[in-house]
Amino acid sequence: MDESGKxxxxxxxxxxxxxxxxxxxxxxxxAEQIKLRIRNSDHQADYAKRLLxxxxxxxxxxxxxxxxxxxxxxxxxxxxxxxxxGFITTCLYIGKEExxxxxxxxxxxxxxxxxxxxxxxxxxGRKDNGVKEAExxxxxxxx
Numbered sequence: 001m002d003e004s005g006k007x008x009x010x011x012x013x014x015x016x017x018x019x020x021x022x023x024x025x026x027x028x029x030x031a032e033q034i035k036l037r038i039r040n041s042d043h044q045a046d047y048a049k050r051l052l053x054x055x056x057x058x059x060x061x062x063x064x065x066x067x068x069x070x071x072x073x074x075x076x077x078x079x080x081x082x083x084x085x086g087f088i089t090t091c092l093y094i095g096k097e098e099x100x101x102x103x104x105x106x107x108x109x110x111x112x113x114x115x116x117x118x119x120x121x122x123x124x125g126r127k128d129n130g131v132k133e134a135e136x137x138x139x140x141x142x143x
Contacts, residue, residue: 091100
């Protein structure tokens with residue numbers, strides 16, 4: 001009996017055993033979670049290391065790839081130029097000078113528009129075009 005005169009309740013032994021087993025299982029689960037976190041950290045470190053190696057390889061090969069890209073652009077430009085000059089030569093050969101003049105006007109319009117668009121986008125569409133507002137002059141100075 002305790003001080004109040006009541007008999008304390010005793011827990012059955014199977015409840016205590018289950019409580020101990022549950023706490024033991026919780027401890028095992030937490031230990032397993034810690035192992036999984038450690039393994040995950042190791043995998044993340046390996047991934048980061050491989051990623052850095054790959055990026056270093058890309059940076060090493062960049063000048064060669066850039067040269068290849070510039071060469072490809074040059075090939076495409078030269079091919080377009082040859083086709084264009086062949087077309088102009090053929091038109092001159094068959095006597096279509098007026099058509100060539102009209103065609104060149106259209107092509108020059110398209111090229112100028114494309115360059116204007118490109119350089120306009122490149123500058124970011126800045127509003128400052130160098131034009132300043134006119135200063136207001138007192139008209140009584142000139143009387």
